[in-house]
Amino acid sequence: MKALVLVGGFGTRLRPITYSLPKQLIPLAGKPMLYHVLDQLPADIEEVVFASGYKADVLERYLKEHPLRWPTRTVPEATPLGTGGGMRNAGAGLSDPFLLLNSDVIAEIDVPGLIRLHAERGGVGALSLSEVEDTRPYGVAALGPRDRIERFVEKPTPEAAPSHWINAGLSIWRRTVIDRIPEGRAVSWETEIVPGLLSEGVFGYRCPGFWEDAGTPERLLHAQRLLFDAGRGGPSRLPPGSSGQGPVASAPTVRASGARLGAYVHLDSGVALGAGSFVEDSILMEGVEVGPNASVRRAILGPGVRIPEGGLVEGHVLARESLP
Numbered sequence: 001m002k003a004l005v006l007v008g009g010f011g012t013r014l015r016p017i018t019y020s021l022p023k024q025l026i027p028l029a030g031k032p033m034l035y036h037v038l039d040q041l042p043a044d045i046e047e048v049v050f051a052s053g054y055k056a057d058v059l060e061r062y063l064k065e066h067p068l069r070w071p072t073r074t075v076p077e078a079t080p081l082g083t084g085g086g087m088r089n090a091g092a093g094l095s096d097p098f099l100l101l102n103s104d105v106i107a108e109i110d111v112p113g114l115i116r117l118h119a120e121r122g123g124v125g126a127l128s129l130s131e132v133e134d135t136r137p138y139g140v141a142a143l144g145p146r147d148r149i150e151r152f153v154e155k156p157t158p159e160a161a162p163s164h165w166i167n168a169g170l171s172i173w174r175r176t177v178i179d180r181i182p183e184g185r186a187v188s189w190e191t192e193i194v195p196g197l198l199s200e201g202v203f204g205y206r207c208p209g210f211w212e213d214a215g216t217p218e219r220l221l222h223a224q225r226l227l228f229d230a231g232r233g234g235p236s237r238l239p240p241g242s243s244g245q246g247p248v249a250s251a252p253t254v255r256a257s258g259a260r261l262g263a264y265v266h267l268d269s270g271v272a273l274g275a276g277s278f279v280e281d282s283i284l285m286e287g288v289e290v291g292p293n294a295s296v297r298r299a300i301l302g303p304g305v306r307i308p309e310g311g312l313v314e315g316h317v318l319a320r321e322s323l324p
Contacts, residue, residue, distance in 0.1 A: 001042075001044075001045060001046060001095045001097065001098060001099060001115075002045065002046050002047045002048070002049060002093075002094050002095040002098050002099070003041055003045050003047075003048045003049065003070075003098065003099040003100075003101060004049050004051060004087060004090060004091070004094060004098055004099070004100050004101070005034075005037070005038070005048060005049065005050050005051065005101045005103050006051050006083055006086055006087070006100070006101065006102055006103055007022065007024055007034070007050050007051060007052045007053070007056075007059060007103045008051065008052070008053040008054065008077075008080070008081075008082075008083065008086055009023070009053070009054065009104070009215075010054050011023030011054070011215075013215055013216045013217070014026065014215070014216070014217060014220065014300070014317060015317070016302070016317065016318070016319040017285075017300065017302040017317055017318075017319050019319065020055075020058075020302075020319070021055065021058060021302070021303075022054055022055040022058060022059055023104060023214075023215070024037075024059070024103045024104060025058070025059065025062055026220065026283070026285070026300070027266055027268055027283060027285060028106075028214075028220060028221075028223060028224040028227065028266055028283055029224045029227040029228055029232065029233035029234060029249050029266055030233050030234030030235075030249035030266065031234065032062075033103075033104060033106070033214055033220070033223075034103050035066075035068075036106055036227060036232065037101060037102075037103055037104075037105065037106065038068065038101075039232065040101075040107070040109055040111050040170065041070070041099070041101075041111065042111060042112065042115075043069070045070050045099075046070075046071070046095065047070060047071045047072070047073060048068065048070045048071070048072045048073075049072075049073050049074075049075060049090055049093075049094065050063075050072065050073070050074045050075065050090070051075055051077070051086035051087060051089060051090035052074050052075065052076045052077070053076065053077050053080055053081070053086065054080075056074060056076035056077075057076075059074060060074045060076075075089060075090035077089050079186075080186060081185070081186050081187065082186040082187050082188050082189070083187070083188060083189040083190060084181045084187030084188055084189035084192060084193050085181065085182075085185060085186050085187040087100070087178060087181060087189060088178060088181040088182070088183055088187065091178035091181075094175055094178065095175065096174055096175035096176075097118060097125075097172050097173055097174050097175065098172070098173060098175060099111070099115075099170065099171070099172050100170070100171045100172070100173055101169065101170050102169035102170070104169075104213065104214050104215050105168065105169030105170070105211070105212070105213055105214065106210075106211075106212045106214050106223035106226060106227060107128075107130065107168055107169065107170070107207070107209065107210065107211040107212070108207065108209025108210045108211070108230065109128045109168060109170050109207045109209065110205075110207060110209075111128075111170065113205060114126055114128050114170065114171075114172055114205045115172060117147075117203060117205045118172045118203070121146065121147075121148075121201065121203045122201060123148075123200060123201020123202055123203060124173060124174045124176070124177055124197050124200045124201055124202060125171060125172060125173040125174060125177065125197065125201075125202045125203075126171060126172050126202065126203040126204070126205055127141065127149065127167050127168070127171045127202065127203070127204050127205065128167075128168040128169070128170045128171060128205050128207050129141055129165040129166065129167065129168055129204045129205060129206050129207060130165070130166055130168040130207055130209075130211035131164050131165055131166075131206070131208075132164060132166055132211070133164065134158075135156065135158070135161040135163075135164055135166055136155060136156070136157065136158065136161075137155060137213070138154075138155065138166035138167060138213070139152060139153070139154045139155070139166060139167040139190045139194075140152070140153050140154075140156055140161045140162055140163060140164075140165065140166050140167075141162070141163060141165050141166070141167065141204050142162030142163055143163065143165065143204050146203070147203050147204045147205070147206070148201065148202070148203055148204075149198055149202045149203060149204050150198065151195075151198070152167075152190075152194050152195055152198060152202075154188075154190045154191045165204060165206065167190070168207055168211055169213075177193070177197060180193055180196070180197070181193055210226045210230065212226055217300055217315075217317050220283070220300065221264070221281060221282070221283070221298060221300070224264055224266065224283065225264045225281070228247040228249075228263075228264055233247055233249050234249050235249075236248055236249065237250055238250065238256075238261060239254040239255065239256035239259070239261075239267065239273070240256075240257070241256060241257030241258060241259075242256040242257065242258070242259045242260065242261055242273065243259075243260050243261070244260050244261030244262060245261075245262065245263055246261065246263060246265075247263060247264065247265075248261050248265045248266075248267065249265070249266045249267065250265075250267040250271075251267060251268055251269040251270075251271070252269075253269045253270055253271075254267045254268075254269070254270075254271045254272075254273070255271070255272045255273070256271075256272070256273035256277075257275065258274070258275030258276060258277075258292075259273035259274065259275065259276070259277045259278070259279070259290075260276075260277070260278045260279075261278075261279055261280065262278070262279065262280025262281065262297075263280060263281065264280065264281045264282075265279050265280060265281070265282055265283075265284070266282075266283045266284065267279075267284050268284060268285045268286040268287075268288070268303075269286050269287075270286050270287040270288075271284050271286075271287070271288045271289075271290075272288075272289045272290070273290045274289075274290055274291045274292035274293070274294065274309065275292050275293075276292050276293040277290045277291065277292060277293060277294045277295065277296075278294075278295045278296070278297075279295075279296045279297075280296075280297050280298075281297060281298045282296050282297065282298060282299045282300065282301070283299075283300045283301065284296070284301045284305075285300075285301060285302050285303045285305075286303045286304070287303050287304045288301045288302075288303070288304065288305050288306075288307075289305075289306045289307065290307045290311075291306075291307055291308045291309035291310065291311060292309045292310075293309060293310050294307045294308065294309060294310055294311040294312065294313075295311075295312050295313070295314070296313045296314075297313070297314045297315070298314060298315045299313045299314065299315065299316050299317070299318065300316075300317045300318070301313070301318050302317075302318060302319035302320060303319075303320065304320040305318050305319065305320050306320075
């Protein structure tokens with residue numbers, strides 16, 4: 001079985017960092033968001049195909065420098081094609097069935113269980129589902145007998161939502177669904193294609209584990225907390241000479257003598273924390289420097305950002321190019 005990963009979108013809500021980097025490569029809890037998403041895949045996947053758009057060259061270069069355990073292939077699109085158009089553009093040579101993944105959802109999904117459900121129920125596909133309180137930003141499924149999806153509504157108002165079970169961002173489909181997607185134009189898989197497939201049998205697989213759409217700064221930091229709490233944040237270690245409670249994912253090259261660290265922190269390679277500085281609930285990317293006695297809380301700092309001595313950063317996304 002092969003997996004198709006949708007790596008699109010401009011990451012506008014995570015700017016200014018995403019002016020130079022696709023959001024899927026923002027690190028959290030020890031490694032890039034995308035690599036946490038791929039952790040859910042079974043070990044025997046034959047190939048991972050990336051339907052890439054914005055900053056496709058950056059993604060391809062990163063994958064070559066940090067290879068995955070599966071063979072990979074990137075298929076960029078010349079112009080934005082939406083979720084469905086991206087699938088059609090990258091759909092050649094997929095297995096039957098194939099797995100489909102959103103690249104910005106951090107979740108705990110029983111993928112073998114989803115695959116078994118599809119094999120048992122038949123039909124053209126099966127969606128993993130997560131239960132949330134606020135369904136407005138997501139695709140919502142109405143389930144009938146034997147968990148067959150009878151309606152699928154994208155981004156409904158609270159009054160129109162048929163349930164609280166949403167598309168969890170990982171699904172399995174027969175190869176024939178690719179042929180349903182028009183070529184040469186932008187297509188929304190969720191609104192233009194999925195509703196028309198329901199009559200042929202699409203089933204829902206309810207997943208009780210954690211789930212977060214990591215597309216905003218607040219949700220990205222929440223996803224990091226979920227990963228740490230679930231033990232999926234890599235080895236937690238404080239940099240030499242620092243103090244604190246953790247959990248902290250710290251690269252070996254971090255310098256932090258005399259710094260204090262709160263919970264839920266990612267420190268990338270080359271990060272330098274000055275004496276008396278304090279960092280908590282934050283992501284510090286490669287080469288960030290935090291001056292002595294400065295504080296960083298609930299922040300995402302892009303590569304090379306420098307916080308001066310005594311500075312305070314709270315609740316911000318910063319990139320070096322955006323600093324005065």
